[in-house]
Amino acid sequence: MQLKYPAPGAPHLAKRVKELLLASGFNHVDEDMKRGLDHGAWVPLFLMYPEADIPVCQLSISSNKGATYHYNMGKALAPLKDEGVLIIGSGSATHNLGAIGPDDSPPPP
Numbered sequence: 778m779q780l781k782y783p784a785p786g787a788p789h790l791a792k793r794v795k796e797l798l799l800a801s802g803f804n805h806v807d808e809d810m811k812r813g814l815d816h817g818a819w820v821p822l823f824l825m826y827p828e829a830d831i832p833v834c835q836l837s838i839s840s841n842k843g844a845t846y847h848y849n850m851g852k853a854l855a856p857l858k859d860e861g862v863l864i865i866g867s868g869s870a871t872h873n874l875g876a877i878g879p880d881d882s883p884p885p886p
Contacts, residue, residue, distance in 0.1 A: 782819040786810075787832035790862065794836060794854065801853035817867045 788810070795806045814822075818835045836854075838847055857864060 780823065782814065782823050782829050784814070784819070784822065784826070784829040784831060784833040787834040790832065790834040790857075793857070793860075794834060797853050797856060798850065801849065803850065803853065818865075821865060821867050 791808055795808060798806045814833060814835050815837075818833070822829075822831075822833060838850075854864060
């Protein structure tokens with residue numbers, strides 16, 4: 778079975794996200810208008826909004842950055858909540874395929 782989640786993009790929101798991050802000192806913020814949604818984004822949305830009738834803008838985290846970096850990213854994006862934007866953290870919080878080992882492997886630290 779193939780699942781599809783054809784939610785419309787939100788290019789205006791992507792520009793707003795970039796603006797907020799740059800204004801907060803994040804100096805490397807790229808936009809990729811060709812990449813589709815990662816399964817860590819569309820799977821929760823598929824369950825929450827099965828009609829795919831909400832515009833979606835995905836923001837990737839930096840796996841080589843620590844918690845403080847991402848906390849500051851959240852602070853930079855906080856104004857979006859007052860602009861009617863729902864922010865969901867998922868992806869590696871859902872699962873990290875890179876950390877999955879053989880069935881008898883201990884859980885990652």
